[in-house]
Every structure is written in structure tokens, then in C-alpha cells.
Amino acid sequence: MNTIKTIYLILCIFAISFLSRFWMSEWKWYAQFLRLKLKSKEEPDVGFDNKRDADPNKILQEADDIYQLISSTKPLFDIPPFERSTSAHNSKYYIMNPTEVHSTGNLLYTYVETYDYQGNRKTTGGDFFRARIYDKKTLTAAVGSITDFNNGSYLVTFPLYWEGTVYISIKLQYSSEMVSLIHRLRDIDNYRMGFRGIFLSKNYKEMTKCHFNLTFTGPLCDLYYHNSGIKWMCEKPKNLSCENLSSLEYYFNEPSLSEAEKKFDDRKNVLKEIRPVGASSVIVKKQGSNINLPKCQSHPLTYTNSTGFVQNHTWISSLCQVKRFRTSERVIQCIKGKKIYLVGDSTIRQWFEYLVKIIPTLSKVNVGRNQWYSEKLAVDLTNNIYLQWRTHGLPWHPGVPLMLPDSPSAVSLINNIYGGKEFITVICLGAHFTRYPLKVYLETLIHVRNAVKRLLGRSPDTTVILKNGNTRTPYKLLLDNDWLTYELNQAFVAAFMGMNVSLVDAWDLTAAYESAELHPSEEVIKNEVDVLFSYICPNID
Structure with a gap:
């Protein structure tokens, strides 16, 4: 008991120092984003400028700027022995304010110390964690954000959304050494x-x-x-x-790994719990009345640490009023007279299949040759609803030969959308890019972003909604994993930062659910679609 008190006193002494570094780090990250967006423009963004935005050199420079911003972990060409990599079993975390009375609306801070398999304190950062708070009785969960001090210690910040007992789970998903290996394979060894x-x-x-x-x-x-x-x-x-x-x-072709590197390609070392020193839960009391959130509407996109939590199988946004669209009548009330274009991977194709399933008057039109990548189209002539899904173009890995006429690029698809207040364009690029260099994804994103600028320039009333990548169990551990998806999601926001678009945060939602499927369950899809329609129809009763 005295040991725990001593640890707590030490943490209290250094808490102000750690928190000040945390806020400086968070502000520095956001400020870098602002500088990045302001660097490329000397005047307010009034839409697409053909000379400015289509300049290949400018596109390459912007891709490099974003790459330098988000790709903070530099690949190690000489990976240290596995025994010197971060060990979840030897690492530990502390609640920084365990005896404090916690209230909803406040933040809970935990401090993580990492150690290698030999028990030595780590002195470098770069580890990738999955941090989550939950309550199994009420089926409630939310994710935390990580601040890396680059010295082997981390601050994990949890928003306290609900009252009752809040349990903490901090898992080491990938050690910094494994992240470095993943990084190197992605950005350097791309001819395989x-x-x-x-x-x-x-x-x-x-x-x-x-x-x-x-x-x-x-x-x-x-x-x-x-x-x-x-x-x-x-x-x-x-x-x-x-x-x-x-x-x-x-x-x-499988990547070429040394015998030492092969030890990292082992799933038994992934997503392992870090043990707490002292308490692993806190009691949270309700503070004040419920917050009146604004309606879900498009606004200049910004970076957000947490976008909500899941409770009793329902996603509750912390940003805006997400409403429920669980019956065909309510969905039709929202999208009657709308033309919805879904451009992206198979996780957004799930939205198409879900809507066709729940709207009996929405009929599929057979226009494609292949169920995995050909165009999907459905129409409701009674309610004047048009729903289309198309792939985003290359790269695309369907598992069968890819017929090129069925896979136009996202840019060409967006260029062909006339636009207007009845047009909804949803964009999702991610899952097929994890194996490719980040700069390939960034250059693609910038071209897609410029196509969206042109669309909004000719039809400002068009609704544009983005969906980021979700968590998943990787098919290939070093090539399709959550760290790669997380970096793509960072790039996704960075490319569209400041634009008048909305975001369905599939990452936060699936991480809260602890979803491990590349194609999430229908329950997750329902919640994602609720967020989608809340942006399309913010004024629905």
C-alpha cells in the first residue's frame, strides 16, 4: 500500500509537467495542420483553382508535407533483437488521479511506462496502443487518445461520457520495433x-x-x-x-525478412494487455445536465480526438445529434428525391447492400459482371431515389481478374457528378492502399480532393461525406494492419482539412465496438448509416 502511495505522490509531482507536455504536443500537432493548410494558400480557399491546384509540383509538395507531418516514426533499417522490443507483459500503466472524484464531461489520464522483454526501461517512443474504456453491464465503450513523449512513456487520455464504473483497457498492439518494420516494408519494399x-x-x-x-x-x-x-x-x-x-x-510476393525480423511476424505478440499498477477502474458521477449538441451539418473539417461512444448497441456522437433511421419509412423520409453516389471500397459497398435490404421499394438493377467490384445500382421510382456504388479505381484487389471498364477512377466518377442539393457524394478510400507507399495514397487523395473542390465549385449545395477506415484483423500481419489504417486515416483528414465536408468516423466506432472484421457486422453498419443520414437530414423530426 505504501508503494502505491509513493507512486501516486511521484505521479502527482510530475503530473503538471506531463500534462503541459501533452497539451503542447496536441496543440503542436493541430498547429502543424493549420500551417500545412495555410502554407499552400495565400488567400481563403474559394474552390478549385486549375493553375494552382492542378500543378503536379504543388501536388507532390503537399503530399510530402503531409507525409512529414503524420509519419513521425522513422523506419529502422537495423531492427534490434526481439528481446529488446517492447513487451506488454513487462510494461505497466497508472491512473494519474485514482482517488479523485471523476465526473462526466471530464478527462481521465493514465500514464504508461514501457519495458522490453529483458525488463529494461524503454527510452524511445513509437509503440502503437489500443486504449479503451468500457462497462460490460451497460455495453458501453469509448476509445482514448495517445500522446507519445518519445522516451518510452505515454499519456492516454479518456473522455468520460457516462456515469458508473468505468474500466480501463490498454493493449500494446504493435511494438515500436514492429511498427518500424511495417513502415519500412510499406514505403521502401514496394515492388513485391x-x-x-x-x-x-x-x-x-x-x-x-x-x-x-x-x-x-x-x-x-x-x-x-x-x-x-x-x-x-x-x-x-x-x-x-x-x-x-x-x-x-x-x-x-511475400516480403523478405531476416531471421530476427521473422520473430515480429507473430500474432501471439499482438494486442496484449498492459497490466495496471493500482486501480484499473474509476467511479464516475454525473455532472450537470445533458449537453445540447448541435445538429449534424457539414463544416470545415478538423482533427478530433474522440467522436463519441457506443452504449447498448447504439453509437452516441459527442459532436452532433445523431438520429436513428432503423425503419424503411424513416429512411425514405430522409432520402426521398435524393441521388446518392457511394465511391470507395467494399466497406462502403456494405452500406449499399444494407439500404437495399431495409428499403423494400429500392430495387437492384443488374448492370455489372462481377459481384465484388462491378457497379451496383438501385432505384426507387416511387420515391425518386437513386443509389449507386462504384469502386475507387486502382489499386483494387478483387481476388479475380479486374475488368478495367468496371473500375474507373474516383476522380473520373466525381468529375461526372453534376451536383446539386439533391446529390449526396460519399467517399471512402483506404483498405486497398495499406500495402502501398503512403505517398501513393497521399497523391491519390489530393487528386480526389481536388475533384471534390471542382464538384463543390460548380454545385456548392452538393453534400459531400467522407468515411475513414475501420479496425480489422489483418490478413497479412505486417501488411494489412491497424497501424497502416490509422496512418491512412490521419492522411485522409489532413488532405481534406478545412473543406466543408462531413466525416463518418468508422475508426472510432469500430474501435469502441472492438470490431475485428474487415467487413463489420450489420449492427456497426446500422450505426454508420445513422451518422450518414444525420448529416443528410439534420432537420428530420
Whole structure:
């Protein structure tokens, strides 16, 4: 008991120092975002400027600026022995104010100290945690935010949304050494995957290599219609023309790892609980009356640490009034007369399938050849509802040959949307980009962002909504994991920062749910769609 009191006194002495560093770090991160957005403009953003925003050098510079901002962990080319990597079992956390009376609306601070497998104190940062508070009795949970002091210690901040007993879970998802390995494989070793172009002419077939960074010096075939700014090319076949390109076939080679590095490619070391020193829960009392949140409306996008919590299977936003759309009548009341364009990966295709399921008058139109990537279309002639889903173009990994006419780029799709107050455009890019260098994703994002600027420039009443990536269990531990998705989500917000768009924060929602599925459950989809429709119809009763 005396040991715990001593620890608590030490923490109290240093609490002000840690918290001041925390707020300085948070403000510095946000201020960097502001400087980044202001750096590229000397006047208010009044929409797309063809000379300014389409300049290839400017796009590359902005991609590099965002990369430097969010990619704080530099890859180690010499990974230390596994025994010197961060160990969840040896690390520990403390509640910084365990005896304090906690109230809703306040913040709970925990301090994490990390140690390696040999019991030595870590002196560098870069570990990736999953921090969560919960109450199993009321099926309530929310996620915390991490501040890295870059010395082996971390501050985890939890918003206290509900009253009662709040339990703490802090898991080490990936050690800093594993993050460094993941980072290196993503940004440097990018020739282990790409596509093979299948060129056909009657019964004659040729196959060539296709990539965004070809070193081939011969003639090339430009896949300009299927990319969003990235120069995806195929080597031209010897005997056929580029017009004979029929489809693309994805290929992947396992990364080359040293024997020491292979020890990190082990799922038994992932998502392990860090033990508490002292209490692992607090009692929270209700403070004051309920806060009246504003209606969900588009506004200049900003970075937000926490966007809400889940309680009794329902997502409760901390930003705006999220309403429930669980019956076909209520959904139709919201989207009657609307044209909804879903542009993105299969996690947003789930929204299409869910809406077709719950709206009996919404009928599918068979317009595609492949269930995984071809266009999906549904119409409701009675209520004048148009619903379309299309892929975002390359890269796309369907598991079968990709027929190019079925996969136009996100930029070309957005360019073809006329826009207006009855038009809803939803964009989701992420899951298919985790294996590619971050700058490839950033350049794609900037081109997509510029297409959205053009759309809003010609039709300011158009509603544009973004959806970020969700948590998942990786198919390939080092290549499809949550750290990669988290960085893509950071880039997603950075690229659209300051634009008049809305965000469905699938990351916060699925992390609170502890969802481990690439394609979340229907319960999660229902909550995501509730947020979507709350932005489309903020004034619905």
C-alpha cells in the first residue's frame, strides 16, 4: 500500500509537467495542420483553382508535407533483437488521479511506462496502443487518445461520457520495433506487389507487368482512366496494342525478412494487455445536465480526438445529434428525391447492400459482371431515389481478374457528378492502399480532393461525406494492419482539412465496438448509416 502511495505522490509531482507536455504536443500537432493548410494558400480557399491546384509540383509538395507531418516514426533499417522490443507483459500503466472524484464531461489520464522483454526501461517512443474504456453491464465503450513523449512513456487520455464504473483497457498492439518494420516494408519494399496486364486478341494472349513505378524503359500503356493521379502503367506487349488490354491480375510476393525480423511476424505478440499498477477502474458521477449538441451539418473539417461512444448497441456522437433511421419509412423520409453516389471500397459497398435490404421499394438493377467490384445500382421510382456504388479505381484487389471498364477512377466518377442539393457524394478510400507507399495514397487523395473542390465549385449545395477506415484483423500481419489504417486515416483528414465536408468516423466506432472484421457486422453498419443520414437530414423530426 505504501508503494502505491509513493507512486501516486511521484505521479502527482510530475503530473503538471506531463500534462503541459501533452497539451503542447496536441496543440503542436493541430498547429502543424493549420500551417500545412495555410502554407499552400495565400488567400481563403474559394474552390478549385486549375493553375494552382492542378500543378503536379504543388501536388507532390503537399503530399510530402503531409507525409512529414503524420509519419513521425522513422523506419529502422537495423531492427534490434526481439528481446529488446517492447513487451506488454513487462510494461505497466497508472491512473494519474485514482482517488479523485471523476465526473462526466471530464478527462481521465493514465500514464504508461514501457519495458522490453529483458525488463529494461524503454527510452524511445513509437509503440502503437489500443486504449479503451468500457462497462460490460451497460455495453458501453469509448476509445482514448495517445500522446507519445518519445522516451518510452505515454499519456492516454479518456473522455468520460457516462456515469458508473468505468474500466480501463490498454493493449500494446504493435511494438515500436514492429511498427518500424511495417513502415519500412510499406514505403521502401514496394515492388513485391502490383498487377499483370492481360492483353487479348481472339485466342491470343500476352501478359505484362503493371505498376505505379515501372522501371521498364520500353513502350508503356497508360491506365489514365483507372487511376486518380498516380501513373499506373503496363509494359506494352510485344505483339498486341495497348487497346487489347482486357483485365488486370493482382500479384503479391511475400516480403523478405531476416531471421530476427521473422520473430515480429507473430500474432501471439499482438494486442496484449498492459497490466495496471493500482486501480484499473474509476467511479464516475454525473455532472450537470445533458449537453445540447448541435445538429449534424457539414463544416470545415478538423482533427478530433474522440467522436463519441457506443452504449447498448447504439453509437452516441459527442459532436452532433445523431438520429436513428432503423425503419424503411424513416429512411425514405430522409432520402426521398435524393441521388446518392457511394465511391470507395467494399466497406462502403456494405452500406449499399444494407439500404437495399431495409428499403423494400429500392430495387437492384443488374448492370455489372462481377459481384465484388462491378457497379451496383438501385432505384426507387416511387420515391425518386437513386443509389449507386462504384469502386475507387486502382489499386483494387478483387481476388479475380479486374475488368478495367468496371473500375474507373474516383476522380473520373466525381468529375461526372453534376451536383446539386439533391446529390449526396460519399467517399471512402483506404483498405486497398495499406500495402502501398503512403505517398501513393497521399497523391491519390489530393487528386480526389481536388475533384471534390471542382464538384463543390460548380454545385456548392452538393453534400459531400467522407468515411475513414475501420479496425480489422489483418490478413497479412505486417501488411494489412491497424497501424497502416490509422496512418491512412490521419492522411485522409489532413488532405481534406478545412473543406466543408462531413466525416463518418468508422475508426472510432469500430474501435469502441472492438470490431475485428474487415467487413463489420450489420449492427456497426446500422450505426454508420445513422451518422450518414444525420448529416443528410439534420432537420428530420
